Amino acid sequence: xxxxxxxxxxxxxxxxxxxxxxxxxxxxxxxxxxxxxxxxxxxxxxxxxxxxxxxxxxxxxxxxxxxxxxxxxxxxxxxxxxxxxxxxxxxxxxxxxxxxxxxxxxxxxxxxxxxxxxxxxxxxxxxxxxxxxxxxxxxxxxxxxxxxxxxxxxxxxxxxxxxxxxxxxxxxxxxxxxxxxxxxxxxxxxxxxxxxxxxxxxxxxxxxxxxxxxxxxxxxxxxxxxxxxxxxxxxxxxxxxxxxxxxxxxxxxxxxxxxxxxxxxxxxxxxxxxxxxxxxxxxxxxxxxxxxxxxxxxxxxxxxxxxxxxxxxxxxxxxxxxxxxxxxxxxxxxxxxxxxxxxxxxxxxxxxxxxxxxxxxxxxxxxxxxxxxxxxxxxxxxxxxxxxxxxxxxxxxxxxxxxxxxxxxxxxxxxxxxxxxxxxxxxxxxxxxxxxxxxxxxxxxxxxxxxxxxxxxxxxxxxxxxxxxxxxxxxxxxxxxxxxxxxxxxxxxxxxxx
RNA sequence: GUCCCCUUCGUCUAGAGGCCUAGGACUCCGGGUUUUCAUCCCGGCAACAGGGGUUCGACUCCCCUAGGGGACGCCA
Numbered sequence: 374x375x376x377x378x379x380x381x382x383x384x385x386x387x388x389x390x391x392x393x394x395x396x397x398x399x400x401x402x403x404x405x406x407x408x409x410x411x412x413x414x415x416x417x418x419x420x421x422x423x424x425x426x427x428x429x430x431x432x433x434x435x436x437x438x439x440x441x442x443x444x445x446x447x448x449x450x451x452x453x454x455x456x457x458x459x460x461x462x463x464x465x466x467x468x469x470x471x472x473x474x475x476x477x478x479x480x481x482x483x484x485x486x487x488x489x490x491x492x493x494x495x496x497x498x499x500x501x502x503x504x505x506x507x508x509x510x511x512x513x514x515x516x517x518x519x520x521x522x523x524x525x526x527x528x529x530x531x532x533x534x535x536x537x538x539x540x541x542x543x544x545x546x547x548x549x550x551x552x553x554x555x556x557x558x559x560x561x562x563x564x565x566x567x568x569x570x571x572x573x574x575x576x577x578x579x580x581x582x583x584x585x586x587x588x589x590x591x592x593x594x595x596x597x598x599x600x601x602x603x604x605x606x607x608x609x610x611x612x613x614x615x616x617x618x619x620x621x622x623x624x625x626x627x628x629x630x631x632x633x634x635x636x637x638x639x640x641x642x643x644x645x646x647x648x649x650x651x652x653x654x655x656x657x658x659x660x661x662x663x664x665x666x667x668x669x670x671x672x673x674x675x676x677x678x679x680x681x682x683x684x685x686x687x688x689x690x691x692x693x694x695x696x697x698x699x700x701x702x703x704x705x706x707x708x709x710x711x712x713x714x715x716x717x718x719x720x721x722x723x724x725x726x727x728x729x730x731x732x733x734x735x736x737x738x739x740x741x742x743x744x745x746x747x748x749x750x751x752x753x754x755x756x757x758x759x760x761x762x763x764x765x766x767x768x769x770x771x772x773x774x775x776x777x778x779x780x781x782x783x784x785x786x787x788x789x790x791x792x793x794x795x796x797x798x799x800x801x802x803x804x805x806x807x808x809x810x811x812x813x814x815x816x817x818x819x820x821x822x823x824x825x826x827x828x829x830x831x832x833x834x835x836x837x838x839x840x841x842x843x844x845x846x847x848x849x850x851x852x853x854x855x856x857x858x859x860x861x862x863x864x865x866x867x868x869x870x871x
Numbered sequence: 872g873u874c875c876c877c878u879u880c881g882u883c884u885a886g887a888g889g890c891c892u893a894g895g896a897c898u899c900c901g902g903g904u905u906u907u908c909a910u911c912c913c914g915g916c917a918a919c920a921g922g923g924g925u926u927c928g929a930c931u932c933c934c935c936u937a938g939g940g941g942a943c944g945c946c947a
Contacts, residue, residue: 483945660885
């Protein structure tokens with residue numbers, strides 16, 4: 374049997390380490406069995422997908438050295454590999470499902486659905502579409518569609534019975550159909566949802582094994598139904614554990630750096646990151662911990678995957694990276710530091726910031742230390758200020774961090790405006806407001822211009838430093854909740870002000 | 872709330888009924904090498920969630936409880 378696996382990221386943000394994790398296992402699986410590994414872009418969310426994000430996913434996977442045999446950039450016989458370019462294909466199957474009464478048109482408004490949902494929640498029932506449009510006659514549907522009424526297509530799901538399917542890592546799993554929603558398959562903008570697109574594409578692209586996150590386990594019955602409706606064979610399913618934050622919740626950028634680019638910019642080697650991800654839920658048969666991706670491919674055995682959720686431990690990753698750095702020859706080390714920071718491109722961004730501030734070359738390093746290296750670890754004392762107290766510092770850091778996390782385009786002007794607006798909303802003088810940010814970014818109250826620094830460091834490092842600065846203050850869960858509430862108010866103020 | 876998944880040192884893990892006095896790694900703590908530091912070496916702390924079965928024998932199999940996680944979107 375020719376094995377085919379895929380990684381199917383959604384280009385809606387920074388390339389996530391979870392994506393790298395899944396890519397690694399799918400890649401290793403395919404390579405071990407001599408099959409193909411494909412890259413498919415799941416950009417059916419037109420509001421959130423961006424070409425920049427897609428490009429950064431390519432860049433991140435290439436940096437890691439995970440090569441794909443078919444994909445949007447390299448082509449292949451089963452293309453196109455971008456879901457937004459496959460609309461007609463999905464439409465065709467959606468129509469087939471409607472014709473066979475395995476799916477139906479739904480005209481319910483968002484308002485009605487929200488109402489039904491909250492009623493079900495109040496009654497402590499499973500939230501699920503109530504079947505309102507299920508009984509519509511073909512004529513009625515045709516009329517309403519012709520009249521231009523907005524609609525979606527939903528899949529039919531039995532009310533009773535249960536679905537049992539096989540997960541290769543945990544054995545049979547049974548989920549009652551009463552828990553399964555009549556999932557929307559085609560959105561009102563004509564795009565398929567994940568569930569339709571993934572089934573159609575995996576089949577048409579000949580995917581034999583799906584290795585993906587455990588978060589998908591609950592939606593397998595929807596897919597099983599679709600495969601049955603379409604008369605297609607089920608691929609094998611392997612649901613891998615989710616990477617976790619230190620508090621054991623699902624890995625998230627609010628609690629941990631999650632962007633692959635962060636690890637690149639911080640100075641991790643791709644080999645080390647990959648090696649580390651390879652020991653999350655998997656181990657070499659001889660228990661060795663330092664191994665190359667070629668060794669992993671050779672030894673790969675899905676039976677060795679464990680299903681408990683591993684915590685992504687920065688300390689062990691750092692140790693592992695140290696092992697890799699130490700084994701480099703001096704000339705390799707020079708080459709690596711050059712490609713990391715000391716190259717024409719990076720230096721020409723850096724020098725203009727310092728040229729007019731130095732009198733001797735020896736002034737250079739102290740000025741830029743925090744830009745070419747980690748800033749020092751902070752304590753509350755670093756934030757002592759004539760007007761800002763502890764709580765003010767915490768609030769500024771928390772709110773700025775949250776707003777920057779959601780900022781789509783990392784541009785000087787946008788960041789500047791965001792900060793200015795926030796300072797105003799908090800009723801602070803701009804220069805006072807900026808103080809904790811200077812400390813968070815540079816480790817000092819005075820440094821090179823803040824916004825230039827943010828641009829130079831880039832979104833991933835900047836966000837991590839501001840979030841890290843907050844760790845200097847022990848912020849309790851309770852306080853964090855208060856801060857989140859305060860943030861909601863401030864955000865409301867910001868949007869009303871515009 | 873409902874459903875699903877998971878559960879070995881603080882963390883990553885080894886362990887497929889006797890090889891377990893539960894092993895390795897990170898972290899932390901000691902000690903050694905080194906002009907300092909780091910590296911490196913040596914040593915130490917530290918776990919089978921709890922309770923019932925099955926079995927001559929259970930970390931390993933089954934059940935219950937507890938805890939953790941996830942899902943419940945016209946997001947993936």
